[in-house]
Amino acid sequence: MLCTNVERNTDLTSLYFFISCVLSACALKCYDCIGESSENCNKTTECIVFYSSCFNQLSTSPIYNGYTLAAGSSKVDVTVKTCAGFCDEGSFSTGVGRNFFTTKCCSSDLCNTEISVGNILSLNGKKCFYCDQQNCKKTHHCYKNEDFCFSATVNSEGAQATAKGCISKFFCQKPKTVFEKGFIRELNCCQGDFCNSTSSTSASFLLLVALLISANLLS
Numbered sequence: 001m002l003c004t005n006v007e008r009n010t011d012l013t014s015l016y017f018f019i020s021c022v023l024s025a026c027a028l029k030c031y032d033c034i035g036e037s038s039e040n041c042n043k044t045t046e047c048i049v050f051y052s053s054c055f056n057q058l059s060t061s062p063i064y065n066g067y068t069l070a071a072g073s074s075k076v077d078v079t080v081k082t083c084a085g086f087c088d089e090g091s092f093s094t095g096v097g098r099n100f101f102t103t104k105c106c107s108s109d110l111c112n113t114e115i116s117v118g119n120i121l122s123l124n125g126k127k128c129f130y131c132d133q134q135n136c137k138k139t140h141h142c143y144k145n146e147d148f149c150f151s152a153t154v155n156s157e158g159a160q161a162t163a164k165g166c167i168s169k170f171f172c173q174k175p176k177t178v179f180e181k182g183f184i185r186e187l188n189c190c191q192g193d194f195c196n197s198t199s200s201t202s203a204s205f206l207l208l209v210a211l212l213i214s215a216n217l218l219s
Contacts, residue, residue, distance in 0.1 A: 029109040030054035031081040044110060047083035054112035055084040059101040081112045090170030092150065094163065095130035095140030103170075127193045130165045139194075142166030149196035153186040160185065164196050 028051065033041035047054075057080040084105070091102035104115050126142040128149035142149075146166035153160055172189035190196055 028052060028054065028083065028107070030083045031056075031110060031112050032083070033079065033081045035078060035080075041079065041081055045083060051083040051085045053084045053087035053105050053107050054081070054110075055087045055106075056081050056104045056112040056115055057102070058104075058115045088170045089145070090168030091143060091146055092165060092167035092171055093140070093143055093146060094165035095132075095138050100143060126166065128164065128166045129194055129196050131162060136162060136164055137197075140165050148172055148189040148191055149194070150190075151188045151196040151198055162198075 027049075028047040029044055030047060031041050031054070032043050032045035057078075059078045087103070087105035089103055089105055091100055093100035100121070102115060104112070106112055122144050123141050124144055124146065126147065126149075128140050128142060129136055130138050130140040132138055143166065145168050147169060148167050150163075150165060150167040150172070152163045154163060167189060169189075172187070188196070
């Protein structure tokens with residue numbers, strides 16, 4: 001009986017090491033950086049089991065003293081690259097300058113190198129309202145896969161503010177994750193030109209980007 005138990009334990013140990021070796025050999029490798037430009041992102045990571053995608057998040061916004069301005073002002077880019085257990089592609093944008101936030105997914109080793117901005121910024125003909133520092137009745141022309149208009153109520157330094165623009169269906173399906181973090185009190189998506197017409201105090205694009213990244217929409 002003792003010999004049988006020893007043999008069984010040996011078999012289980014061998015099986016464990018075999019599975020570990022197989023999983024290690026098959027593990028996806030992705031670039032793993034936060035806040036660095038694509039050309040400066042050299043750090044890599046080996047994804048854990050069941051994380052089968054690499055993703056790349058990019059947000060860009062012309063800014064000055066914390067406020068978004070027209071194109072041509074100084075610009076801030078935020079890049080996030082790593083492994084993902086679930087990943088889907090989408091973007092949202094506002095009309096101030098060339099503000100946009102987008103995600104791209106792929107499934108081969110070190111595939112999350114960069115995002116082609118030119119492809120993202122092709123217009124699709126849809127129009128939505130966006131907010132500037134004066135009001136929320138400005139016209140924004142939506143990019144590529146942004147098929148919805150959005151209006152988001154966010155918590156900003158103890159007060160509520162509104163961000164508006166164009167958005168992909170993917171982000172419209174994920175608001176519950178953000179609500180749990182307490183940053184975004186409400187995210188409304190709608191289809192049809194200028195359907196996001198409700199007016200209120202505006203929030204900056206950078207604030208919305210920061211909240212969405214913090215809430216980890218792709219988890």
